[in-house]
Amino acid sequence: MAELTPHDMIGRLVGIPTVSRDSNLDLIDFVANYLDGYGFEAHLVRSDDGGKANLYATIGPEEPGGIVLSGHTDVVPIDGQDWSSDPFAPEVRDGRMFGRGTCDMKGFCALALSLVPEMQRLRRPIHFAFSYDEEVGCVGAPRMIRAIRANVPEPRAVIVGEPTSMQIVTGHKGILHFRSHVRGYEAHSSQQQRGVPAIMYAARLVNWMAEKQAALAAGGDLDERFEPAFTTLHCGVIHGGTAHNITSKDCHFEADIRSVPGVSARDFFDELERYAREVLEPMMHAIQPNTGIDFDVTSDVPSFAVDEDEPAVAMLRQLTGRNDSGVVPFAAECGQFQEEGFSVVMCGPGSIDQAHQPDEFISLEQVDAGLTFLRSVIGQQQELPR
Ligand SMILES: [Zn+2]
Structure with a gap:
């Protein structure tokens, strides 16, 4: 050659x-x-x-x-x-x-x-x-x-x-990327006792992430070499629902956790999943058993x-x-x-x-x-x- x-x-x-x-x-x-x-x-x-x-x-x-x-x-x-x-x-x-x-x-x-x-x-x-x-x-x-x-x-x-x-x-930083599918149940939105609004449950998960990040920003595991100096949790894609007056059957979202060295993104994800399993799903199942929250971790880079x-x-x-x-x-x-x-x-x-x-x-x-x-x-x- x-x-x-x-x-x-x-x-x-x-x-x-x-x-x-x-x-x-x-x-x-x-x-x-x-x-x-x-x-x-x-x-x-x-x-x-x-x-x-x-x-x-x-x-x-x-x-x-x-x-x-x-x-x-x-x-x-x-x-x-x-x-x-x-x-x-x-x-x-x-x-x-x-x-x-x-x-x-x-x-x-x-x-x-x-x-x-x-x-x-x-x-x-x-x-x-x-x-x-x-x-x-x-x-x-x-x-x-x-x-x-x-x-x-x-x-x-x-x-x-x-x-x-x-x-x-x-x-x-490390990055863990995951997708979630919240499976709800459709009903007239006036009948919250019958419907399981997937979007509303997804919103709780997203909010959990926002609150976690706020807590980290306020002083948990800071690494000042980075800008920002804390681990971030961010939802970048979300879609679901068909009309304002139907409890949404499906909501999909995608998020990432970018961890500073010494911090495990996986630990935060596991904590989020526990919240879904132990707090949210029991609430959903109390109304309709055939509902739930699926997670798929597509990458976890240390x-x-x-x-x-x-x-x-x-x-x-x-x-x-x-x-x-x-x-x-x-x-x-x-x-x-x-x-x-x-x-x-x-x-x-x-x-x-x-x-x-x-x-x-x-x-x-x-x-x-x-x-x-x-x-x-x-x-x-x-x-x-x-
Ligand atoms: Zn490259």
């Missing part, structure tokens, strides 16, 4: 559309073939239906002390967005490369891949870990992370290359926080030449790596301000910064272990 420049490689990856709802196998095949061309074996960890896959690979010796470069291969949809150029055919204008995934986050994966020819004489390995379905609740990565844990000699750090403008990020004096953070400071660090409000795969015992830091090129937007771009200056950083990672892995 002819050598691909970093720009070529971004173009190749962005040019294979991998919106989360679609398969990412064309991209995974491309990467596996590319690595094979340099004599490196890609390991695939597939989804249950086989329609998607994670990929991990080791460049260099099968030794401990490696650095994992981690990214997700899926991108968010372009539906309803007004783009100035084809989102899947990247275009450079005004020092920026435009295209879906250029910044979030095929750019990072592409830069790392484009440097494979430079990954010579490594004394300690560099590992790639590319996941699927990050954008729909980080559902692809856990099985890959377990496979890496089982099969890869202990690496000393995982770098998750989400777009942080190359800032060192040492924390993110929060992430790394100690400022962990070796991985010190290493990142040395590699980037930066002393500052921060946290990000969005959830990513860092907490999942951390749960499996890896030392994790988030740091990557491009700005989250351009992610998920029409005309998403990565600036060429950030491309260069990313390459400089990755070359220093390579340089460090070429040195004798200290």
Whole structure:
């Protein structure tokens, strides 16, 4: 295979559309073939239906002390967005490369891949870990992370290359997303003794969340590095009912709980569910037995926080030449790596301000910064272990 420049490689990856709802196998095949061309074996960890896959690979010796470069291969949809150029055919204008995934986050994966020819004489390995379905609740990565844990000699750090403008990020919130279906019973709204109004019960659940958040904001488990500093509980979608004078038969809502590090979103969800089971459902059943409240947790992504004096953070400071660090409000795969015992830091090129937007771009200056950083990672892995 002819050598691909970093720009070529971004173009190749962005040019294979991998919106989360679609398969990412064309991209995974491309990467596996590319690595094979340099004599490196890609390991695939597939989804249950086989329609998607994670990929991990080791460049260099099968030794401990490696650095994992981690990214997700899926991108968010372009539906309803007004783009100035084809989102899947990247275009450079005004020092920026435009295209879906250029910044979030095929750019990072592409830069790392484009440097494979430079990954010579490594004394300690560099590992790639590319996941699927990050954008729909980080559902692809856990099985890959377990496979890496089982099969890869202990690496000393995982770098998750989400777009942080190359800032060192040492924390993110967790997120639990759930759907609920409140099943009521229809009657004339004047006959509350016969009807079970689903919307009214859903409203109690939503209100429980609002009151819980207010209590947390007033002083529970604050983490001042975040804005806001507390765990949030938010209902973003709700629909139900057919007329003001019919007790509603159905109400559906969707909500998320974004937890600060050290706090379990699951605990709040469990508490909400107990309220539904122990308080609300008995009230509903007293009027009509065939009613109830269903919950479906669609994703539960742990929060992430790394100690400022962990070796991985010190290493990142040395590699980037930066002393500052921060946290990000969005959830990513860092907490999942951390749960499996890896030392994790988030740091990557491009700005989250351009992610998920029409005309998403990565600036060429950030491309260069990313390459400089990755070359220093390579340089460090070429040195004798200290
Ligand atoms: Zn991302």
